[in-house]
Amino acid sequence: MKFPQKHTLKQIATIIGVKYIGADDFPVLGMNEIHVVVPGDIVFVDHPKYYEKALNSAATVVLINKEVDCPEGKALLISDDPFRDFNKLTAYFKPFEGAHENIAATARIGKGTVVQPGAFIGNNVEIGENCLIHANVCIYDNTIIGNNVTIHAGSVLGADAFYYKNRPTGFDKLLSGGRVVIEDHVDLGALCTIDRGVTGDTTIKKGTKIDNQVHVGHDTVIGEKCLIASQTGIAGCVVIENEVTIWGQVGMTSGITIGEKAVILAQSGISKSLPGNTTYFGYPAEEARKKYKELASIRKIPFIIEKIGKD
Numbered sequence: 334m335k336f337p338q339k340h341t342l343k344q345i346a347t348i349i350g351v352k353y354i355g356a357d358d359f360p361v362l363g364m365n366e367i368h369v370v371v372p373g374d375i376v377f378v379d380h381p382k383y384y385e386k387a388l389n390s391a392a393t394v395v396l397i398n399k400e401v402d403c404p405e406g407k408a409l410l411i412s413d414d415p416f417r418d419f420n421k422l423t424a425y426f427k428p429f430e431g432a433h434e435n436i437a438a439t440a441r442i443g444k445g446t447v448v449q450p451g452a453f454i455g456n457n458v459e460i461g462e463n464c465l466i467h468a469n470v471c472i473y474d475n476t477i478i479g480n481n482v483t484i485h486a487g488s489v490l491g492a493d494a495f496y497y498k499n500r501p502t503g504f505d506k507l508l509s510g511g512r513v514v515i516e517d518h519v520d521l522g523a524l525c526t527i528d529r530g531v532t533g534d535t536t537i538k539k540g541t542k543i544d545n546q547v548h549v550g551h552d553t554v555i556g557e558k559c560l561i562a563s564q565t566g567i568a569g570c571v572v573i574e575n576e577v578t579i580w581g582q583v584g585m586t587s588g589i590t591i592g593e594k595a596v597i598l599a600q601s602g603i604s605k606s607l608p609g610n611t612t613y614f615g616y617p618a619e620e621a622r623k624k625y626k627e628l629a630s631i632r633k634i635p636f637i638i639e640k641i642g643k644d
Contacts, residue, residue: 334510334532335363336426342394342408345375348425349418354400355408361394364422366552368570368588369533375422377415416498420508423532427510430456430474443480455491461517473529479517479539488525490515494551494569496531507531509551516540522547522563538575550587562599574609 342359346352362373367383370376370392377396378387387395388404396410396418403409412418436442436454443462448454451468458472461480466472470484473491484490490513497504511530516538521527522545529535530552537549540558547561550569555561557575565579568587573579578596585591585603592609602616614621615628 334365334423334427336361342410345394345422346410349410349412349421351396351410351412351418353408353410354403355394359394359408363532364419364426365392365532366570367392369552375410375419377419379415416505416507420506423508423510427508432456437474449486467523473513476513476515476529478515479519481518482515482520484521485523485525485545487523488521488527490521490527491529492526494528494531496551496569511535511552513537516557519543525549528569544581556593577609 340361341357342353342355342361343357345361360373361375364375367376367387367390370390372391372393374392375394375396376387376390376392378384379398384401393406394408394410396412396415398412398415400411432455436448437456437458439456440454440458442448442460445463446460448466449468452466452470454472455474457475460478463480464478464482466484467486469487471489476491493509494507496507509529509531511532512534513527513529514534514536518540519537520542522543524546525543527535527549528551533552535549535552536554538555538557541555543561544563546564548566549555550567552569553567553571555573556577559573559577561579562581564582566584568585570588571585572590574591574593576594577591580597580599582600583597589603590606592607595607595609596612597603597618598612598614598621601614601618604617607613607618612621613619615624
């Protein structure tokens with residue numbers, strides 16, 4: 334997430350009320366999660382296990398809960414609760430804006446696009462040309478939609494990331510300040526839910542077709558010309574490369590990559606990254622022919638046990 338204008342380290346420290354290590358005028362351009370940070374970004378870390386990863390990341394400002402040696406060319410924000418203070422920055426730079434009408438005055442809708450009755454189009458939404466937005470679709474603030482996109486009834490684009498910190502008092506939510514970006518010629522079925530990024534974009538690239546009741550988690554990137562069948566659940570920060578086919582009721586964990594032109598058969602469970610150009614099945618998903626042979630072997634176990642008993 335980029336700030337509207339460049340800020341200094343001192344300004345950011347003042348906003349969240351923390352001390353800092355670095356020059357007062359050290360430039361701060363935005364904030365992001367660690368997997369998408371670039372120079373100028375703030376990244377937060379609140380566990381010693383991840384200190385080194387954060388300090389050595391592309392981020393040039395680290396919001397951290399311990400005074401440590403500051404890497405050359407970087408700055409530190411020292412906080413007793415980086416999670417809380419990262420939320421403060423999100424709320425400051427991307428505050429919630431209430432809606433006053435079904436289609437916000439700041440929304441931009443292209444020529445030839447049809448918005449059916451009952452749809453909600455939030456603040457600063459951009460929709461391209463020749464799109465069809467069916468009834469009761471809900472498009473949250475700052476969503477970007479390309480040309481020739483169809484979104485069927487009841488789908489929700491831009492709901493918050495499912496991201497919580499477990500505290501003694503309960504679950505503390507990480508605020509979402511990112512967007513959903515839908516490229517050209519994408520079709521979304523009915524009752525799909527596409528969560529926005531925490532600080533970056535959840536992206537569905539051009540030509541991809543998604544069936545009914547599919548969930549896409551925060552910061553996930555789905556490539557071009559993918560086919561995803563109904564009731565598939567995709568967790569956050571997943572990368573699905575181009576021309577992947579995913580059949581119904583597939584579930585996958587966060588932070589993995591599905592390689593180009595992979596095929597995942599129905600009801601498979603994906604717990605790790607999978608190379609492309611291969612068909613997968615089962616839980617945990619493996620190459621389909623191998624998995625079928627394993628299942629066939631398992632069915633033989635009662636016969637083998639019976640035979641051993643007779644011997």
